Amino acid sequence: MRRTLLLTFCLGLALPARAEPVRFVAFGDMPYCRPEAPERCAAEQARVAQLLAAINAARPAFSVFLGDTKGGSELCTDETLLRPFTWAGLANHPIVYTPGDNEWTDCWQDRAGRYNPQERLAFLRQRFFRDTAPLGRGPLLLERQAAPTVENARWMRDGILFLTLSVPGSNNGRPADPGEPGARNLPRGEAAMAEFALRDAANRAWLAESFAAVPEARGAVIGLQADMFFKQVCGNGYDSGYRAMREAIAQQAAAFRxxxxxxxxxxxxxxxxxxxxxxxxxxxxxxPGEADVQAVMVTFDPEAAKPFRFELIGEAGTPPQRPPCAGYSSSIRSTRSG
Structure with a gap:
């Protein structure tokens, strides 16, 4: 009997206790101010402040902001691009930020002030990613990729790998292929193509390196701004800037298991x-984003049969956001994700 009890005790020491789920928040695409209605900008910023209060009350470990800190028709001025420092200061927890297309990729357009996209990206990197500190408040030990893609971050939480990739909308900043639909809305020229090629290679290297660094991780979370599946869901639009990244993510995820x-x-x-x-x-x-100033509370329990649980925080718009196409309705659900 004593030997049986001793063996049971030793096995109990060898087997780690089941880790707790990780709770964090994801949000993006806000606040959207519009030049034709400047009087509404204060109200839109107030909605974001209210959302931050609701997120604080939910007590997440941290938040991830998935790009687009401004509307596409707002000018890409320094003042506008620095606006996140104001609302992020309301958070009582860390916020990891990855830039979106409205902050730099689309700044060449007339409606955004005809800024140089590469210069705007350099400005974001210098002001937001000069060190490893996240936005908001509270400690979060981040590791950043080497220059120039210092916006890419990774960190661990309770055995789960988190990382961000610099993949914005508008075809990932890549000029369109000849005849590709939507080309008139995309950047043009050799400088844009060269910037894309360098960053795309760096993103894929960061992805592979991050998974290789923690083969024992219980799970993984990847944050980026672009909807890389829009063409597949809606049947139109550009896609040349996303193919290599989608394939790399699919390969890493499949190998990770x-x-x-x-x-x-x-x-x-x-x-x-x-x-x-x-x-x-x-x-x-x-x-969600823009009209629906909402965030998603994510509960991630890698050992559970349904590892993900999603809960909306905040208020939908009046009217609420319309899906960009019939295929993108909120009825897209996974039976495995709760």
Whole structure:
């Protein structure tokens, strides 16, 4: 009997206690001010402040902001791009930020003031990513990729790998292929193509390096801004800037085998589904935005049969956000993701 009890005790020491789920928040695409209605900008910023209060009350470990801190028709001035320092200061927890297309990729357009996109990206990197500190308040030990892609971060929480990738909307900043639909809305020229090629390679290297660094991780979360599946869901639009990144994520997730969550903003509609047949362990979460100033509380329990639970925080718009196409309705759900 004593030997049986001793063996049971030793096995109990060898087996670690089941880790607790991780609770964090994802949001993006806000506040959107409009030049034709400047009087509404204060109200939109107040909605974001109210959302931050609701997020604080939910007590997440941290938040991830998935790009687009301004509307596409707002000028890409220094003052506007620095606006997140104001609302992020309301958070009582860390906020990890990855830039979106409205902050730099689309700044060449007339409606945004005809700024140089590469210069705007350099400005963001210098002001937001000069060190490893996140926005908001509270400690979060981040590691950043080497220059120039210092906006890419990774960190661990309770055995789960988190990382961000610099993949914005508008085709990832890549000029369109000849005849590609939507080309008139995309950057042009050799400088844009060269910037894309360098950053795309750096993103894929950061992805591979991050997974290789923690092979024992219980799960993984990838945050980026672009809706890389818009063409597949809606049947139109550009796609040349996303193919290599989608393939790299699918390969890493499939090899990892444990639960992976891919989070993005960009299309402003809350959905979650499994978009990659070759990586059935990957779930995609797309956060609301613009009209619906809402965030998503994510509960991630890698050992559970349904590893993800999603809960909306904040108020929908009046009227609420319309999906960009019929395929993108909130009815896209995963039976495995709760």
């Amino acid at each position: 444990r639960p992976v969550l891919l989070m993005n903003g960009d299309s402003h509609t809350f959905v979650h589904h499994e978009p990659l047949p070759d990586a059935p362990n990957l779930t995609r979460l797309q956060v």
